[in-house]
Amino acid sequence: MRLGIYGGSFDPVHYGHLLLAETCRETCRLDQVWLVPAAVPPHKRDRTLTNSRQRVEMLQLATAGHSELLVSTIEVDRGGVNYTVDTLAEIQHQLPDARLFLLMGADSLNDLPNWRQPTEICERAIPVVVRRGGSPEPDFEVLAPLTTRERLEEIRRHQVEMPIIALSSTDIRSRVRQGQSIRFRTPRAVERYIETHGLYREPTSHSEE
Secondary structure, three states, rough: EEEEEEEEEOOOHHHHHHHHHHHHHHHOOOEEEEEEOOOOOOOOOOOOOOHHHHHHHHHHHHOOOOEEEEOOHHHHOOEOOOOOOHHHHHHHHHHOOOEEEEEEEEHHHHOOOOOHHHHHHHHHHHEEEEEOOOOOOOHHHHHHOOOOOHHHHHHOOOEEEEEEOOOOHHHHHHHHHOOOOOOOEHHHHHHHHHHHHHOOOOOOOOOOO
């Protein structure tokens, strides 16, 4: 089984997230992609997120009907701060025969060496680096100290180019707060969920994603 792991806050999920997951699934011939909402992202401990239950429910609405895109609550169930290396280890324990692919934006590549146990991350999963169409190739040499040359070439071969889509959760939250439309930025079911539950109407401290 070729399994893609895509973590994030997803606050809220939008079409950019879904397009990234689907493009990686198709390009890398993945059997499934798990979208893994974080309970408390390590780099956002000082920020307020929408509660995890609501973020999970919005993801479930967004992926409904797509059998290859699934929502995993592995980090939410564990609670607290979760690190990618621990999540990968737990998934490998559950699915020892699965080959794991860690989906990430090109901007995350440069920061990967600063994550907890980055060498083990590269051993447990192949980082799939996604770049926007027309942008230059990422500098994979930042991973050279973490893995073998053979593994590095394998990581390079699995890079994915996706169409340019200028969407962010930050912008969606801002538009809701200002009473602007978010139609066609997130699935209609998620838009209705945000309206029904009155999410994002008050300013909070979130970062770009």
